Amino acid sequence: MTGQRRGAGLLGIAAMMVLWEGVGRAFEGAFLIAGPSDILVYLGANLGLMVRALGETLGNAALGFVAGNLAAIALAVLAQLWPPSRSSVSGLALIVFCLPLVATGPILRILYGPGPGPQITLAALAVYYTTLVPLLVGLRAAPASWFDLVRSYGRGPLTELVHVRAWATLPYLFAGLQIAAPAAFLGAMVGEFTGAERGMGVLTIRAIRALDVDATWTIATIAALVSILAYSGLGAIARRVLLEKPAVILSAPVSTGRRRGPWHAAARLALLLGLTIGLWWAALELADLPSFFAKRPDDVWRAFVTAPDASATRATMASALAGTALFVVPGYLAGLALGAALAILFLLVPAAAAVGMPVAVALRSVPIVTTAPLLVLALGRGATGTITLVAVMVFFPTFVACLHGLRQAPGQILDVFDTYAAGRLARLVHVHVPAMLPAFFAAARMAVPASILAVTVVEWLATGRGVGALMALSASLSDYDMLWGAVVVVSGLSILGYAAISAVERRILSVYAAEQLGA
Amino acid sequence: MAADPDRTDPPSVVCDDLSKRFAEGTDVLRGVDLTLAAGRTTAFVGPSGCGKSTLLRLIAGLETPSGGRVEIGGAPPSETLKRAGLAMAFQDPSLLPWRTVRGNIELALKLARKPADRTAIDDLIALVGLGGFDEVRPAALSGGMRQRAAIARAMVTRPGLLLLDEPFGAVDELTRRQLAEDLPRLWEARATTTILVTHSVQEAVMLSDRVIVFSSRPARIVGDVAIDLDRPRPASRVSDPDFVALATQVSEALARGMAGPQDRLAAQ
Numbered sequence: 001m002t003g004q005r006r007g008a009g010l011l012g013i014a015a016m017m018v019l020w021e022g023v024g025r026a027f028e029g030a031f032l033i034a035g036p037s038d039i040l041v042y043l044g045a046n047l048g049l050m051v052r053a054l055g056e057t058l059g060n061a062a063l064g065f066v067a068g069n070l071a072a073i074a075l076a077v078l079a080q081l082w083p084p085s086r087s088s089v090s091g092l093a094l095i096v097f098c099l100p101l102v103a104t105g106p107i108l109r110i111l112y113g114p115g116p117g118p119q120i121t122l123a124a125l126a127v128y129y130t131t132l133v134p135l136l137v138g139l140r141a142a143p144a145s146w147f148d149l150v151r152s153y154g155r156g157p158l159t160e161l162v163h164v165r166a167w168a169t170l171p172y173l174f175a176g177l178q179i180a181a182p183a184a185f186l187g188a189m190v191g192e193f194t195g196a197e198r199g200m201g202v203l204t205i206r207a208i209r210a211l212d213v214d215a216t217w218t219i220a221t222i223a224a225l226v227s228i229l230a231y232s233g234l235g236a237i238a239r240r241v242l243l244e245k246p247a248v249i250l251s252a253p254v255s256t257g258r259r260r261g262p263w264h265a266a267a268r269l270a271l272l273l274g275l276t277i278g279l280w281w282a283a284l285e286l287a288d289l290p291s292f293f294a295k296r297p298d299d300v301w302r303a304f305v306t307a308p309d310a311s312a313t314r315a316t317m318a319s320a321l322a323g324t325a326l327f328v329v330p331g332y333l334a335g336l337a338l339g340a341a342l343a344i345l346f347l348l349v350p351a352a353a354a355v356g357m358p359v360a361v362a363l364r365s366v367p368i369v370t371t372a373p374l375l376v377l378a379l380g381r382g383a384t385g386t387i388t389l390v391a392v393m394v395f396f397p398t399f400v401a402c403l404h405g406l407r408q409a410p411g412q413i414l415d416v417f418d419t420y421a422a423g424r425l426a427r428l429v430h431v432h433v434p435a436m437l438p439a440f441f442a443a444a445r446m447a448v449p450a451s452i453l454a455v456t457v458v459e460w461l462a463t464g465r466g467v468g469a470l471m472a473l474s475a476s477l478s479d480y481d482m483l484w485g486a487v488v489v490v491s492g493l494s495i496l497g498y499a500a501i502s503a504v505e506r507r508i509l510s511v512y513a514a515e516q517l518g519a
Numbered sequence: 520m521a522a523d524p525d526r527t528d529p530p531s532v533v534c535d536d537l538s539k540r541f542a543e544g545t546d547v548l549r550g551v552d553l554t555l556a557a558g559r560t561t562a563f564v565g566p567s568g569c570g571k572s573t574l575l576r577l578i579a580g581l582e583t584p585s586g587g588r589v590e591i592g593g594a595p596p597s598e599t600l601k602r603a604g605l606a607m608a609f610q611d612p613s614l615l616p617w618r619t620v621r622g623n624i625e626l627a628l629k630l631a632r633k634p635a636d637r638t639a640i641d642d643l644i645a646l647v648g649l650g651g652f653d654e655v656r657p658a659a660l661s662g663g664m665r666q667r668a669a670i671a672r673a674m675v676t677r678p679g680l681l682l683l684d685e686p687f688g689a690v691d692e693l694t695r696r697q698l699a700e701d702l703p704r705l706w707e708a709r710a711t712t713t714i715l716v717t718h719s720v721q722e723a724v725m726l727s728d729r730v731i732v733f734s735s736r737p738a739r740i741v742g743d744v745a746i747d748l749d750r751p752r753p754a755s756r757v758s759d760p761d762f763v764a765l766a767t768q769v770s771e772a773l774a775r776g777m778a779g780p781q782d783r784l785a786a787q
């Protein structure tokens with residue numbers, strides 16, 4: 001970064017602080033906002049408490065970070081060394097990624113009992129996918145002749161892995177780790193929401209219950225700072241270790257393989273479904289968990305399909321889902337639209353980008369969900385707060401992805417436009433926007449589970465409506481059929497949403513960016 | 520010179536009715552019959568895209584033939600691969616960007632399960648004119664320097680069969696001449712069967728004992744010129760009448776093998 005740009009960035013951040021303090025003072029009493037000075041005061045008075053809680057959460061997040069990333073690396077290596085496993089590995093990974101943490105948390109809590117188990121597991125679940133996806137790409141991102149070199153000495157896939165793939169994938173690994181660091185902190189905090197004894201998540205719950213504005217803001221600020229530090233720290237390490245910049249891969253590219261017809265796809269889907277159900281069953285059986293709370297697939301089937309009260313159960317679920325959809329759909333669409341629009345604005349007005357970019361990059365690493373309590377405090381428990389939170393959750397990754405995509409526009413093509421003296425609009429429509437589309441869709445896909453996470457967290461912590469609240473209620477009433485059913489239904493819907501976006505993506509990219517779909 | 524215990528005799532190479540057609544239906548080679556004597560240097564020349572690289576890859580066992588077979592020293596290429604008995608310098612230098620020049624050369628020894636030999640590496644780095652660049656990473660080298668590093672890497676394992684795919688493409692004229700003098704000496708001293716793909720007729724005649732000329736795709740052999748010039752061949756040789764005669768013979772064969780307007784040119 002040049003000195004000038006760094007200066008502009010610092011200016012942007014300073015301006016934001018002043019604005020924040022000003023807003024906090026101006027609306028004292030009207031909105032529940034604590035400014036930087038309030039936070040410092042609170043922190044001074046409760047330093048010991050905060051440090052202990054932060055230590056606890058950081059410890060859990062770190063363990064989850066390590067476990068989740070090791071799992072991702074192991075899965076990626078398995079998929080690489082044993083290609084038939086590839087589609088199952090990525091499919092199962094997506095399913096696990098779509099599990100609603102809000103319901104998984106309480107389930108893990110009953111499975112583990114007291115202790116840090118659920119927090120660590122949720123942190124691991126929150127990170128492994130964002131590492132796995134770049135790894136699956138990175139392990140194959142080397143020119144064929146490097147593998148020919150290895151083969152020309154009579155060596156096989158294992159040597160390829162050690163001497164070529166492992167190295168070639170480092171930029172991708174770091175890209176994943178960088179995104180994973182804040183995500184681990186978020187996972188640990190959500191885990192602590194579910195009845196932990198210590199940690200930042202526990203303090204959050206207490207502060208919200210007590211409507212303690214200063215405490216809520218202080219916790220969210222600390223969480224944000226930790227995330228920014230972790231994100232930029234890993235970025236700094238990456239710059240030292242790598243010869244090139246970390247790759248930017250936000251999501252698995254849409255499948256580019258040969259089309260093998262609907263039967264092949266159906267068979268793969270059936271295999272995946274069978275695997276999921278089999279693993280679910282086997283895990284619970286092997287752990288010998290009582291079916292009172294560890295529901296098997298057939299328990300859920302019974303509760304939702306064959307039991308006498310199944311239709312009542314389904315109705316409860318449906319009305320909760322309808323309530324949630326009311327918030328999540330507008331928030332999701334607004335977040336996508338704003339993200340793309342602001343990215344385009346930054347492209348057209350470079351001065352805005354110089355000031356706004358560092359703020360956006362800093363905020364993007366903030367696990368937005370940890371700030372959910374703030375938005376609820378500030379905007380109330382109604383629709384506005386929830387929709388805003390979902391939109392914000394979707395906005396940042398979309399914005400950063402689109403910005404990155406816009407910059408991908410090849411310079412030579414722009415030169416061609418320059419030679420025709422084409423205007424900004426023509427360049428935007430014909431060059432930049434098509435270049436942005438793949439990144440936009442990648443972000444849109446990843447934002448599906450993210451927005452469901454956001455909406456369920458708010459519903460659970462604050463609004464008491466929708467499927468998030470249903471999960472919380474079922475957990476506290478020990479209605480485990482409903483809780484497990486909610487996991488199945490919500491992840492199923494997440495995956496459907498993800499698949500629907502992939503389908504749209506494939507159609508649009510085949511028109512606007514055919515080369516991005518690969519050979 | 521001390522006998523190298525790892526080293527087997529240089530193998531002969533036989534292509535028997537060799538064909539290659541890619542999955543997309545591109546017919547690249549059709550019925551190539553070829554026997555290359557052990558310990559000799561052969562140059563392949565032919566129009567761009569005719570299938571020279573493909574033939575080299577088939578010989579190296581990196582590609583499976585659609586018809587016919589390849590034998591190296593009387594056995595399929597996989598046997599040679601197992602012993603790390605061959606080495607190839609690829610058309611694209613394919614240096615690993617995270618390894619230095621020395622690191623890339625050392626990697627070949629590691630892949631061939633041979634002990635790292637510092638002085639041998641130093642000698643080769645000096646031979647290809649990269650002295651002082653041994654700790655530099657490929658990104659900081661010019662295209663020609665990268666190619667020379669790739670040549671050194673291919674030679675460091677002392678393979679019985681050495682395959683060089685346009686190894687001097689980006690090397691400047693002076694260095695090229697120097698290499699054309701130094702490399703054959705080493706191949707002879709080490710008794711190596713060498714196959715060299717090149718677009719330069721002069722280079723082919725200068726370096727080899729035999730030049731095979733291919734037609735445009737699908738490649739057939741349209742010329743087979745024995746180069747019976749004695750060695751060493753100093754750069755000044757190029758203007759000698761016997762050299763010129765051989766070079767003309769190769770050029771004519773090349774023109775015969777070209778499709779399209781050149782066909783008519785050659786016929787006149």
Ligand SMILES: Nc1ncnc2c1ncn2[C@@H]1O[C@H](COP(=O)(O)OP(=O)(O)OP(=O)(O)O)[C@@H](O)[C@H]1O
Nearest residue numbers: 541543545547566567568569570571572573574736
């Ligand atoms: N893996 C592949 N799949 C499909 N076609 C291929 C493949 N490799 C090469 N070809 C085709 O085979 C033909 C010969 O390619 P090859 O690289 O062997 O040519 P070449 O003689 O080495 O050309 P050049 O002198 O330009 O290097 C080309 O038409 C190329 O498109």
Ligand SMILES: [Mg+2]
Nearest residue numbers: 571572610684
């Ligand atoms: Mg070639």
